[in-house]
Amino acid sequence: MGQVLRGQQxxxxxxxxxxxxAYPLIFSNAYLIGVGIAAGAMAAGTVGFVLLIGYAHxxxxxxxxxxxVGGYVSALATTRWGWDPLVALIAGALLAMLLAYAIGKxxxxxxxxxxAMASLALQLLLIAVLQxxxxxxxxxGIPGVPKFGVFGIRLDSDLAFYYVTWxxxxxxIVVGLNINASRxxxxxxxxASSEMAASSxxxxxxxxxxxxxxxxxxxxxxxxxxxxxxxxVMGPHIFDFAYSLNIVxxxxxxxxxxxxxxxxxxxxxxxxxxxxxxxGIPYLxxxxxxxxxxxxxxxxxxxxxxxxxxxxRRLAGAPAASAAAGASPAPRVEAEAAPAAxxxxxxxxxxxxxxxxxxSDVGFAAPAGAITALIGPNGAGxxxxxxxxxxxxxxxxxxxxxxxxxxxxxxxxxxxALGIGRTFQNLQLFGNxxxxxxxxxxxxxxxxxxxxxxxxxxxxxxxxxxxxxxRALECLRFVGLEAAAGRYPSELPFGHQRLVEIAxxxxxxxxxLLMDEPASxxxxxxxxxxxxxxxxxxxxxxTILLIEHDIRLVMGVADHVVVLHHGEKIxxxxxxxxxxxxxxxxxxLGQ
Amino acid sequence: MDFATFSQFALSxxxxxxxxxxxxxxxxxxxxxxGVINFAQGEYxxxxxxxxxxxxxxxxxxxxxIAGAVAAGALLAVAQERLTLAPVRTxxxxxxxxxxxxxxxxxxMGAVVVGGRDPLTVPPLTGDGVEEILQxxxxxQTLWVWGMTALLLAASFWLLMRTDLGRAIRxxxxxxxxxxxxxxxAERLTLVVFALSGGTAALAGAVVAPxxxxxxxxxxxxxxxxxxxxxxxxxxxxxxxxxGGLAIGVVESLAAGYVSSAYKDVVAYGALLIYLLLxxxxxxxxxxxxAQSSH
Numbered sequence: 086m087g088q089v090l091r092g093q094q095x096x097x098x099x100x101x102x103x104x105x106x107a108y109p110l111i112f113s114n115a116y117l118i119g120v121g122i123a124a125g126a127m128a129a130g131t132v133g134f135v136l137l138i139g140y141a142h143x144x145x146x147x148x149x150x151x152x153x154v155g156g157y158v159s160a161l162a163t164t165r166w167g168w169d170p171l172v173a174l175i176a177g178a179l180l181a182m183l184l185a186y187a188i189g190k191x192x193x194x195x196x197x198x199x200x201a202m203a204s205l206a207l208q209l210l211l212i213a214v215l216q217x218x219x220x221x222x223x224x225x226g227i228p229g230v231p232k233f234g235v236f237g238i239r240l241d242s243d244l245a246f247y248y249v250t251w252x253x254x255x256x257x258i259v260v261g262l263n264i265n266a267s268r269x270x271x272x273x274x275x276x277a278s279s280e281m282a283a284s285s286x287x288x289x290x291x292x293x294x295x296x297x298x299x300x301x302x303x304x305x306x307x308x309x310x311x312x313x314x315x316x317x318v319m320g321p322h323i324f325d326f327a328y329s330l331n332i333v334x335x336x337x338x339x340x341x342x343x344x345x346x347x348x349x350x351x352x353x354x355x356x357x358x359x360x361x362x363x364x365g366i367p368y369l370x371x372x373x374x375x376x377x378x379x380x381x382x383x384x385x386x387x388x389x390x391x392x393x394x395x396x397x398r399r400l401a402g403a404p405a406a407s408a409a410a411g412a413s414p415a416p417r418v419e420a421e422a423a424p425a426a427x428x429x430x431x432x433x434x435x436x437x438x439x440x441x442x443x444x445s446d447v448g449f450a451a452p453a454g455a456i457t458a459l460i461g462p463n464g465a466g467x468x469x470x471x472x473x474x475x476x477x478x479x480x481x482x483x484x485x486x487x488x489x490x491x492x493x494x495x496x497x498x499x500x501x502a503l504g505i506g507r508t509f510q511n512l513q514l515f516g517n518x519x520x521x522x523x524x525x526x527x528x529x530x531x532x533x534x535x536x537x538x539x540x541x542x543x544x545x546x547x548x549x550x551x552x553x554x555x556r557a558l559e560c561l562r563f564v565g566l567e568a569a570a571g572r573y574p575s576e577l578p579f580g581h582q583r584l585v586e587i588a589x590x591x592x593x594x595x596x597x598l599l600m601d602e603p604a605s606x607x608x609x610x611x612x613x614x615x616x617x618x619x620x621x622x623x624x625x626x627x628t629i630l631l632i633e634h635d636i637r638l639v640m641g642v643a644d645h646v647v648v649l650h651h652g653e654k655i656x657x658x659x660x661x662x663x664x665x666x667x668x669x670x671x672x673x674l675g676q
Numbered sequence: 677m678d679f680a681t682f683s684q685f686a687l688s689x690x691x692x693x694x695x696x697x698x699x700x701x702x703x704x705x706x707x708x709x710x711g712v713i714n715f716a717q718g719e720y721x722x723x724x725x726x727x728x729x730x731x732x733x734x735x736x737x738x739x740x741x742i743a744g745a746v747a748a749g750a751l752l753a754v755a756q757e758r759l760t761l762a763p764v765r766t767x768x769x770x771x772x773x774x775x776x777x778x779x780x781x782x783x784x785m786g787a788v789v790v791g792g793r794d795p796l797t798v799p800p801l802t803g804d805g806v807e808e809i810l811q812x813x814x815x816x817q818t819l820w821v822w823g824m825t826a827l828l829l830a831a832s833f834w835l836l837m838r839t840d841l842g843r844a845i846r847x848x849x850x851x852x853x854x855x856x857x858x859x860x861x862a863e864r865l866t867l868v869v870f871a872l873s874g875g876t877a878a879l880a881g882a883v884v885a886p887x888x889x890x891x892x893x894x895x896x897x898x899x900x901x902x903x904x905x906x907x908x909x910x911x912x913x914x915x916x917x918x919x920g921g922l923a924i925g926v927v928e929s930l931a932a933g934y935v936s937s938a939y940k941d942v943v944a945y946g947a948l949l950i951y952l953l954l955x956x957x958x959x960x961x962x963x964x965x966x967a968q969s970s971h
Contacts, residue, residue: 192953198770206949210946330774337774372789378774378777379778386768386771476963496962
């Protein structure tokens with residue numbers, strides 16, 4: 086499947102270069118080349134916007150703030166300070182990225198529409214401040230911006246500027262495609278699907294969002310600089326609130342989930358704008374843009390690129406859903422840490438939600454190398470306890486130690502990075518990734534390619550991907566699902582989906598595996614197979630902590646049982662002993 | 677700094693603050709029942725002003741013109757919900773939110789087409805007189821704005837806290853899914869809330885227009901400032917949103933009066949940015965940030 090996609094990308098790239106190269110040859114009058122420059126200047130920014138909205142799912146309503154930064158830096162530096170336009174463009178982009186980092190770093194920890202609001206506030210603030218500054222020409226702005234140039238060579242002809250502009254777009258697209266095809270792109274898709282599951286495999290959700298915000302700010306700034314060299318003037322109202330809305334519309338119209346969608350959307354948008362402008366009816370432009378926004382979003386939420394991709398797929402026929410076959414090494418999944426490293430110790434752990442004490446002063450140890458089962462009636466606080474251990478909730482009191490280290494204040498991704506894997510009671514597979522990619526996400530903590538290496542697609546990145554792929558296939562083989570590698574989770578029966586989650590957790594090479602009701606929803610045969618699988622994982626040296634309702638499964642596999650009731654530990658010991666404990670019997674059967 | 681000047685700035689800020697507060701309330705209520713931040717909210721204020729101005733210019737008695745403008749606001753809001761939000765109920769939220777921005781652009785430009793670009797005037801309800809309050813001189817119409825705001829807020833809170841409809845709205849805001857399971861028809865509720873917030877915004881716009889004039893561009897500003905008020909209320913608390921809206925009106929008016937009229941936006945948007953940064957970065961760290969959502 087990877088090959089198919091690469092083939093499609095290659096064809097798309099060839100088509101893109103051909104169209105961009107041919108456009109000025111076909112439409113050679115000055116006006117139409119100008120339109121081409123305007124489209125390119127916008128597209129240089131919208132490609133980054135796809136990464137931010139489509140991939141990181143962060144709607145920035147004031148993204149034009151960074152166009153303002155780039156625009157003013159370029160205008161000031163070239164008219165007042167005598168800088169080379171290219172140097173000014175780069176300086177603007179760096180400043181925009183710094184600003185995005187300063188804002189994104191603190192606020193992207195929170196969920197929801199916070200970036201939408203903060204970026205909007207930034208944009209309106211910049212406009213309000215700039216239109217009062219004497220130095221930046223107040224509301225009139227800075228006229229006399231020179232034509233664009235590269236290292237002292239002025240691009241006097243519009244044709245040359247056209248090609249330079251689209252070279253920036255091409256560079257942005259290449260960076261976008263490289264990110265898309267990397268561990269970072271995979272992590273972003275995982276985050277978009279389930280932030281909780283993504284952090285459970287060690288993906289730093291905040292960091293990835295901040296990276297995309299910073300990259301897209303840089304691209305927006307470049308877009309602003311190019312636009313200013315095209316307009317030859319910069320003022321506070323060139324990139325206003327309506328422009329922010331326009332780039333959102335353009336990106337969504339082009340297709341949010343495709344890097345190409347950014348360039349496509351900007352081109353369509355500028356084309357329609359010019360057609361409407363030339364119609365010469367006053368106000369028509371704004372109304373048409375408003376109607377277009379609503380219509381496109383309601384009718385094609387996947388955008389134009391989505392339509393094209395869908396049509397291409399129908400023409401090519403559905404890709405074969407088979408895993409890449411290769412020389413298969415012996416199915417072997419080894420745990421990362423030496424046995425005895427996986428011990429988990431809880432002491433005095435408490436958590437309340439309002440007046441409800443969900444977990445109250447619970448302490449027990451899951452000894453390294455053993456299978457410990459956590460049982461209790463519904464509402465006993467088992468899943469809450471898991472969430473406390475995995476870092477999804479702050480502790481009210483008590484301590485959690487893993488391999489002798491206090492992990493009570495760490496974040497979920499930091500905890501996963503220590504080698505604690507988990508599966509979820511309600512499956513949290515990444516629906517937008519294939520089974521193989523799901524499992525590859527599990528290996529995230531074992532890969533290191535950073536955003537810069539990934540963007541430039543260094544050779545080391547490719548080698549690491551191949552190793553990750555091999556490792557993920559090994560884990561799939563271990564749970565017996567190798568054949569389903571190329572399919573999407575929703576195409577598999579429920580029992581198999583549970584196995585995919587287990588394989589994903591194994592790809593983490595956990596020293597400790599937390600399993601939340603792995604048998605729920607499984608039939609008897611599947612449960613038996615699950616018991617064998619749990620024992621097999623344990624034999625690899627993985628310490629296991631299991632929440633389970635299926636008492637036969639617990640009795641069959643557990644070395645040690647802890648019983649919770651109303652948030653408190655009421656019994657602990659070997660399975661046979663616990664089963665006879667009168668308190669446990671009464672908790673399960675009622676007084 | 678004498679008291680009369682201060683009072684003058686503060687009271688005129690309170691008047692615009694009233695409108696921001698009502699818009700903020702509309703933001704919060706729409707958000708709670710539909711999950712969507714309706715960025716067209718401020719445009720209904722503008723519709724109220726422009727609508728009342730046009731109808732009054734057409735020769736209708738003022739109360740009838742205002743009633744007509746309110747009806748227009750409510751009907752347009754219902755149309756917005758039915759035509760642009762109901763069909764995409766299952767689409768990702770940011771798509772729905774962006775659509776509301778598109779609707780705002782349509783309403784804005786529609787108003788230009790119908791009413792033209794020049795600001796329109798609406799006659800005051802009870803003459804052109806002025807009143808002296810706390811050493812400040814304000815148009816008599818100000819009293820109408822305050823009174824109407826107080827009445828609308830009282831009615832809204834009575835509705836929210838004392839009626840089945842209000843209970844249903846609050847239930848939706850706490851847990852939309854559970855509210856549906858309890859038999860609350862969130863769809864119908866959404867329609868009612870959109871109609872109410874469209875209507876109240878239009879009423880606010882019609883009553884404030886004699887002071888500010890009715891301007892097709894005004895919706896943008898009312899919407900953004902009301903939006904900031906709603907953020908201060910965390911998009912959950914109607915009371916805090918109203919307080920936030922009023923506070924923004926007063927603070928920006930004081931900033932405009934004492935510093936420079938140009939800096940009133942700098943203060944409002946700067947305060948918002950600092951607030952968001954502080955809430956995200958300084959006071960919330962570690963796991964607590966995971967548990968907190970931004971709306």
